[in-house]
Amino acid sequence: MPFTQDVSPAPHQEGGRDRYPLSSQQELWCAGAESGAFGPRFIVTKCLRISGYVDEVALQGALDDVVARHEMLRTVVVRDARPRYQEVRPPSPAPLTVRDLPAAPGEEREALAQQLLTEAEESSVPVEELPLLRAVLARFDDEDAVLSLVTHHTAADGWSLQLIHRDLAACYALRTGEDVAPLPPARPYRDYVRWQRDATAGPDAERNMAYWHGQLDGAPFFTLPTDRPVRQVHAEPYRASNLVLDAEVAADVAGLARTSRSSSFMVMLAAFSVLAHRIRGGFDPVINTIVHGRGKPEYRDTVGPFLNFLPLRTDLSGCATFLDVLRATRATCLDAYAHEVPVQLLEEAIPSLMAPMADPANCDFIFGFFESPSLDAEGPADDPYRIADRTVGVQKRETVSEQIPGGAAWNMGVASTGEIRGALQFNPEEFDESTAAGWVAEYRRIVVAATAAPEREWKAL
Numbered sequence: 442m443p444f445t446q447d448v449s450p451a452p453h454q455e456g457g458r459d460r461y462p463l464s465s466q467q468e469l470w471c472a473g474a475e476s477g478a479f480g481p482r483f484i485v486t487k488c489l490r491i492s493g494y495v496d497e498v499a500l501q502g503a504l505d506d507v508v509a510r511h512e513m514l515r516t517v518v519v520r521d522a523r524p525r526y527q528e529v530r531p532p533s534p535a536p537l538t539v540r541d542l543p544a545a546p547g548e549e550r551e552a553l554a555q556q557l558l559t560e561a562e563e564s565s566v567p568v569e570e571l572p573l574l575r576a577v578l579a580r581f582d583d584e585d586a587v588l589s590l591v592t593h594h595t596a597a598d599g600w601s602l603q604l605i606h607r608d609l610a611a612c613y614a615l616r617t618g619e620d621v622a623p624l625p626p627a628r629p630y631r632d633y634v635r636w637q638r639d640a641t642a643g644p645d646a647e648r649n650m651a652y653w654h655g656q657l658d659g660a661p662f663f664t665l666p667t668d669r670p671v672r673q674v675h676a677e678p679y680r681a682s683n684l685v686l687d688a689e690v691a692a693d694v695a696g697l698a699r700t701s702r703s704s705s706f707m708v709m710l711a712a713f714s715v716l717a718h719r720i721r722g723g724f725d726p727v728i729n730t731i732v733h734g735r736g737k738p739e740y741r742d743t744v745g746p747f748l749n750f751l752p753l754r755t756d757l758s759g760c761a762t763f764l765d766v767l768r769a770t771r772a773t774c775l776d777a778y779a780h781e782v783p784v785q786l787l788e789e790a791i792p793s794l795m796a797p798m799a800d801p802a803n804c805d806f807i808f809g810f811f812e813s814p815s816l817d818a819e820g821p822a823d824d825p826y827r828i829a830d831r832t833v834g835v836q837k838r839e840t841v842s843e844q845i846p847g848g849a850a851w852n853m854g855v856a857s858t859g860e861i862r863g864a865l866q867f868n869p870e871e872f873d874e875s876t877a878a879g880w881v882a883e884y885r886r887i888v889v890a891a892t893a894a895p896e897r898e899w900k901a902l
Contacts, residue, residue: 460526461631462638463518465783466734466746467527470595471520472785478595478846479520481565485602488558489588493830495578496617497539500588500828503612504535507605508572511744513596513630515572527631535572540579554587554835561589563678568593574605587835588828594746599811599854600733601744607825610832630745636737641782652780653787656754661797663717663726663806665849665880667871670801679845681864682877683837684885688859693892701764701895703771706810709853709861711763711770712888713808714755715899716880724758727794729784731809731852736781750784750807751777752794763902764895804871805848810863812855833857837864 463471470478508514509532517528545553557579566575573596577589590605597605604627614621640646686694698705710730717726734747755773760766788795797803826832834857845866853863867877890902 460519460528462634463525463527464630464634464637464746465641465785466749467518467595468525469783469785470746471518471525479518479568480846481567481593482563483594483846484562484564484566484591485594485597485599486558486561486564487590487602487606488554488561488835489590489606489828489832490554490835491586491588491829491832492584494583495580495586495588495829496613497537497578499613499616500576500578501534501537502616503609504537504574504576505532506612506616507608508532508535508574510608510624510627511601511605513601513743513745514574514592516596516630517569517571518595529629529631530571533572535574535576538575538577540577542579542581545581550581550585553581555837557587557589558835558837561591564591566591566593568595573597596746597744598733598746598748600735600747604742604744610824610826610828613828625742627742627744628739630743633737633740633743633745633747637783641786646782649780649782650786650790652776653782654791656776657727657752657787657791657794659793660725660727660752660754660791662752662794663721663728664797664803665806665872666720667802667804668873668876669871671804671871672801675847675868675870677868677870679866680869680874680877681837681866682874682881683864684853684862684881686861686885686888690889690892691855691859691861694861694888697767697892697895701767701771703767704774705812705855707771707774708767708892709810709888710753710774710808711755711767712884712891713851714757714766714770715763715887715891715902716884718757718900719883720880725754725756727752727754729805729807731807732778732781733811734781736778749781751781752784752787753777757899760899762896763891763899766899767895804867807848807850809850809852810854811852836862 512529515530515532517530519526519528542553564575566573573593575591578586580586590602592602592605608624611621611624694705694708698708710728713728714726717728718724730751730753732749732751734749735741740747753773755770757766757769760769798805836856836858850866851863852866853861856862865877865881887902890897
């Protein structure tokens with residue numbers, strides 16, 4: 442299994458250990474409360490239903506291969522130093538827990554798989570305990586199991602978890618004697634940090650900031666109105682109001698994206714702008730959106746916290762139809778992508794963005810639509826995700842949610858079933874479940890109506 446050749450500049454050394462500067466994403470995590478971004482519940486999870494015999498020794502070896510391949514899974518962020526830094530540690534075994542589940546008929550196993558997904562989302566990964574990857578193999582029998590993968594969000598994002606799944610499948614196949622094509626090189630995350638630091642200095646950075654001042658000066662972030670004031674410290678676990686759009690609606694979303702030379706993300710964001718107008722009024726909401734942050738193709742196979750947040754301000758006042766809203770959204774997105782900078786630079790330079798958060802009746806909010814990376818590596822039987830005979834993701838149905846540092850988050854993506862699945866994550870100390878469910882139901886109606894008849898007046902969807 443080929444691993445990346447180190448092409449980074451020589452690191453700073455102290456006490457015999459290598460130190461590297463932090464990325465803007467890591468600095469953003471450091472700015473949060475200890476119980477937030479660096480708390481043990483700030484995790485990313487994935488559950489896989491595996492058919493066929495799983496070799497535990499090979500699985501443990503494959504997990505260790507993944508840890509050796511991706512430095513961020515064995516990196517400590519040192520937050521009590523000035524300046525803060527990250528320290529890459531040598532590979533160590535990834536914790537793998539093997540459980541035998543009680544006997545259950547086939548129709549009950551799906552419910553148990555859901556329970557295992559919930560358990561994974563409620564688990565903990567202390568950032569001080571390396572490596573930052575945990576796995577649980579729960580076996581119904583020798584031919585049916587659920588594999589849970591959990592990593593800390595400061596070390597990986599949703600794209601990274603897809604890479605971890607792919608690489609684990611390839612390493613497992615190699616260790617069980619299958620003929621597998623080599624994985625593509627994975628550049629270390631510290632190379633990306635060096636590139637990012639160069640990109641945020643000089644004339645290009647000045648031009649980018651000038652664009653954002655023109656776009657956002659005086660504008661506040663869109664926030665959700667709460668049922669109860671936002672608390673400084675939360676005691677309750679996060680909840681999720683789930684959204685499912687069937688494969689036919691998902692195909693309509695993709696079809697509209699193609700015909701309008703947009704992306705599915707743009708279609709879904711345009712629909713959310715309609716909902717934002719209904720929630721808050723106004724015609725130019727500034728939606729804080731999650732972007733994958735992998736505009737540089739050489740880092741598409743690197744595990745790490747690449748995601749960034751871009752405030753997208755779309756003017757709806759001149760739009761008559763939903764198609765007009767989509768065109769305006771597309772123009773906003775393309776301009777923003779061409780001028781992307783780390784979000785904390787915008788928050789520092791444009792104080793109006795954060796002004797609403799001073800009112801505890803306003804809840805910070807982010808919007809994300811995850812479009813799965815196109816992974817080219819050949820895996821077992823040309824399937825880069827298969828472990829054993831067959832592997833499918835366990836689709837979320839429960840309402841328990843992974844913890845987030847604060848605020849509310851609307852995350853969606855296209856599932857392996859062809860459906861669009863997602864959830865509004867919220868804290869019940871701030872929102873009634875009926876409030877969140879109402880927004881999700883209204884958003885679903887907007888998406889269905891808009892993709893079925895995009896020439897309709899957008900206010901009447």
